[in-house]
Amino acid sequence: xxxxxxxxxxxxxxxxxELYYDENKTQDEIGALLGVxxxxxxxxxxxxxxxxxxxxxxxxxxxxRLGIERDLRERxxxxxxxxxxAADDLRSRVGQAAADYLTSLRPVPRTLGISxxxxxxxxxxxxxxxxxxxxTVIQINGSVSLNRRAGTxxxxxxxxxxxxxxQAVLLPSPAILERLETAxxxxxxxxxxxxxNRAATASAYLYSAGxxxxxxxxxxxxxLSPDDVAxxxxxxxxxxxxxxxxxxxxxxxxxxxxxxxxxxxxxxxRSATTAxxxxxxxxxxxxARAVVTNGLCSVVVTDEETAAxxxxxx
Amino acid sequence: xxxxxxxxxxxxxxxxxELYYDENKTQDEIGALLGVxxxxxxxxxxxxxxxxxxxxxxxxxxxxRLGIERDLRERxxxxxxxxxxAADDLRSRVGQAAADYLTSLRPVPRTLGISxxxxxxxxxxxxxxxxxxxxTVIQINGSVSLNRRAGTxxxxxxxxxxxxxxQAVLLPSPAILERLETAxxxxxxxxxxxxxNRAATASAYLYSAGxxxxxxxxxxxxxLSPDDVAxxxxxxxxxxxxxxxxxxxxxxxxxxxxxxxxxxxxxxxRSATTAxxxxxxxxxxxxARAVVTNGLCSVVVTDEETAAxxxxxx
DNA sequence: CAACGTTCTGCTCATTTGAGCATTTAGTCA
DNA sequence: TGACTAAATGCTCAAATGAGCAGAACGTTG
Numbered sequence: 001x002x003x004x005x006x007x008x009x010x011x012x013x014x015x016x017x018e019l020y021y022d023e024n025k026t027q028d029e030i031g032a033l034l035g036v037x038x039x040x041x042x043x044x045x046x047x048x049x050x051x052x053x054x055x056x057x058x059x060x061x062x063x064x065r066l067g068i069e070r071d072l073r074e075r076x077x078x079x080x081x082x083x084x085x086a087a088d089d090l091r092s093r094v095g096q097a098a099a100d101y102l103t104s105l106r107p108v109p110r111t112l113g114i115s116x117x118x119x120x121x122x123x124x125x126x127x128x129x130x131x132x133x134x135x136t137v138i139q140i141n142g143s144v145s146l147n148r149r150a151g152t153x154x155x156x157x158x159x160x161x162x163x164x165x166x167q168a169v170l171l172p173s174p175a176i177l178e179r180l181e182t183a184x185x186x187x188x189x190x191x192x193x194x195x196x197n198r199a200a201t202a203s204a205y206l207y208s209a210g211x212x213x214x215x216x217x218x219x220x221x222x223x224l225s226p227d228d229v230a231x232x233x234x235x236x237x238x239x240x241x242x243x244x245x246x247x248x249x250x251x252x253x254x255x256x257x258x259x260x261x262x263x264x265x266x267x268x269x270r271s272a273t274t275a276x277x278x279x280x281x282x283x284x285x286x287x288a289r290a291v292v293t294n295g296l297c298s299v300v301v302t303d304e305e306t307a308a309x310x311x312x313x314x
Numbered sequence: 315x316x317x318x319x320x321x322x323x324x325x326x327x328x329x330x331x332e333l334y335y336d337e338n339k340t341q342d343e344i345g346a347l348l349g350v351x352x353x354x355x356x357x358x359x360x361x362x363x364x365x366x367x368x369x370x371x372x373x374x375x376x377x378x379r380l381g382i383e384r385d386l387r388e389r390x391x392x393x394x395x396x397x398x399x400a401a402d403d404l405r406s407r408v409g410q411a412a413a414d415y416l417t418s419l420r421p422v423p424r425t426l427g428i429s430x431x432x433x434x435x436x437x438x439x440x441x442x443x444x445x446x447x448x449x450t451v452i453q454i455n456g457s458v459s460l461n462r463r464a465g466t467x468x469x470x471x472x473x474x475x476x477x478x479x480x481q482a483v484l485l486p487s488p489a490i491l492e493r494l495e496t497a498x499x500x501x502x503x504x505x506x507x508x509x510x511n512r513a514a515t516a517s518a519y520l521y522s523a524g525x526x527x528x529x530x531x532x533x534x535x536x537x538l539s540p541d542d543v544a545x546x547x548x549x550x551x552x553x554x555x556x557x558x559x560x561x562x563x564x565x566x567x568x569x570x571x572x573x574x575x576x577x578x579x580x581x582x583x584r585s586a587t588t589a590x591x592x593x594x595x596x597x598x599x600x601x602a603r604a605v606v607t608n609g610l611c612s613v614v615v616t617d618e619e620t621a622a623x624x625x626x627x628x
Numbered sequence: 629c630a631a632c633g634t635t636c637t638g639c640t641c642a643t644t645t646g647a648g649c650a651t652t653t654a655g656t657c658a
Numbered sequence: 659t660g661a662c663t664a665a666a667t668g669c670t671c672a673a674a675t676g677a678g679c680a681g682a683a684c685g686t687t688g
Contacts (some may be wrong), residue, residue: 066336
């Protein structure tokens with residue numbers, strides 16, 4: 001190749017970057033080739049990286065965005081954050097990431113409180129056998145049993161427990177009851193209360209959230225009517241966490257409804273040491289923001305876009 | 315951040331790549347963090363780069379593709395090749411690249427033979443003042459003067475000459491003549507012959523090519539009718555170089571027409587030391603292949619996609 | 629089960645690289 | 659013009675890295 005003379009610094013920088021990264025020549029060689037000292041070559045390379053002329057990308061389904069994770073941790077005082085790059089099958093990727101996170105969690109949880117839903121299912125599916133050694137998996141909110149998808153919630157718990165070499169403890173109660181008295185009665189029932197008490201002592205929680213619209217699984221299961229949800233939205237609901245509808249400030253939007261909801265309280269999530277919140281997808285940006293900004297989790301597992309929305313200046 | 319345990323090698327590789335490239339930790343630190351030796355970290359990083367998990371990209375309008383350039387040089391025995399990344403404004407990028415190449419050409423050409431056209435215009439536009447010192451720019455094929463775009467060809471030559479601190483020598487002849495006798499007469503005219511003789515001794519040539527369809531500037535200028543071109547295509551024409559229509563084997567498709575074309579012969583390009591062929595865009599893939607595979611140039615300046623087509627196994 | 633070849637591992641050593649610093653150069657304002 | 663500040667340059671030195679190699683672990687085949 002004939003020798004070249006580069007003129008402005010920018011072009012020189014590009015040439016250097018090409019020779020270094022594409023042709024992997026040494027900085028010294030490049031210096032000799034382009035007639036500059038190796039120190040200048042080094043500095044221009046640093047510049048090239050800083051100025052984004054050289055872009056280094058890790059292309060892998062299980063890659064993460066450590067920079068964004070750090071930002072999230074710092075901004076919201078989180079214990080940890082996991083952010084996966086944007087992709088088509090977001091839910092699956094994030095599920096995988098949550099499974100990975102759970103697997104690498106130290107100390108290995110003895111008791112894990114979980115919610116249920118499609119996201120949680122996904123996490124369960126991505127866990128490998130032996131991710132824990134004798135973990136007790138406890139449901140932390142009432143499950144769906146009104147329609148054909150009945151078994152889902154218990155299946156999720158069972159799968160996570162099975163793969164972790166332990167047992168699932170189900171919460172034998174509907175998610176939302178029609179009457180306050182029934183809710184009080186069932187919550188104080190020995191069986192239900194026992195499960196909730198054990199749940200309260202779990203070493204970690206893993207849960208997702210639902211969107212406040214008629215597509216919600218709580219609507220699909222018949223706990224709420226589309227009108228109910230519309231009314232909740234009118235009151236400021238952005239979505240539900242462990243069955244409880246909250247507004248942008250992280251507070252229950254409808255105290256009456258909240259009292260009829262069976263399961264762990266939001267405060268218990270807030271004060272937990274390890275509360276892992278898994279959330280993926282555009283639709284859940286609002287509820288994700290409500291949860292993360294109001295301290296309802298200590299660890300968040302999500303996708304790059306959701307993370308970006310969380311980090312936006314408000 | 316809590317400690318993590320990575321399981322399969324692939325995941326470990328990804329984690330290492332992230333820590334190294336995103337968090338720029340040292341290989342030693344990463345080793346300590348993930349519980350492997352620093353040599354393993356190093357090896358996995360190499361692997362990650364080889365296997366494409368780590369992708370390093372140089373994002374810049376004037377970046378090039380040195381790997382592809384090398385392939386082109388080797389495959390076609392070229393003296394040099396310049397390949398720019400795919401982009402929207404291909405013609406402009408390639409023009410810039412050709413201008414850069416010309417500028418860095420050593421020894422600086424004393425005499426430069428050029429064709430004309432939109433591509434050449436672009437190259438001229440991207441040259442900086444002082445790219446050469448007293449270069450003589452000579453037209454190597456007859457110019458268009460049948461329509462309003464008359465001045466174009468001479469303007470290109472003048473611009474290149476002006477910026478190179480020299481003078482342009484125009485070829486005072488139409489590109490294609492109607493009758494063979496006229497063509498012979500004009501070619502032997504002292505003025506025209508003189509220019510062509512000087513052109514034959516140029517230290518470098520710079521030219522582009524046209525597509526064989528009715529959008530060609532030769533059609534637009536009235537030298538050929540759409541029907542003429544259709545007939546040429548039927549005979550196997552893929553495009554024109556310095557006004558001469560060739561087939562995929564680099565031979566003139568229509569000897570009669572070729573004799574009526576005024577300008578440097580293809581053999582003179584073939585035997586030139588420095589014949590820089592500039593070509594950009596999807597439409598020109600065929601003509602580009604014809605020129606490059608048949609030794610009609612010693613240097614090619616093009617875009618990534620065209621280069622890829624050239625490198626396809628045939 | 630033993631002999632073999634292959635892959636993997638951790639090492640030494642030479643090379644490559646980046647941080648820090650003194651010096652030069654360029655730019656600015658009195 | 660000259661004095662001052664900021665930027666750029668080229669150096670020393672220590673840290674980081676990759677190449678090459680010997681031994682270990684592994685699987686394979688007779």
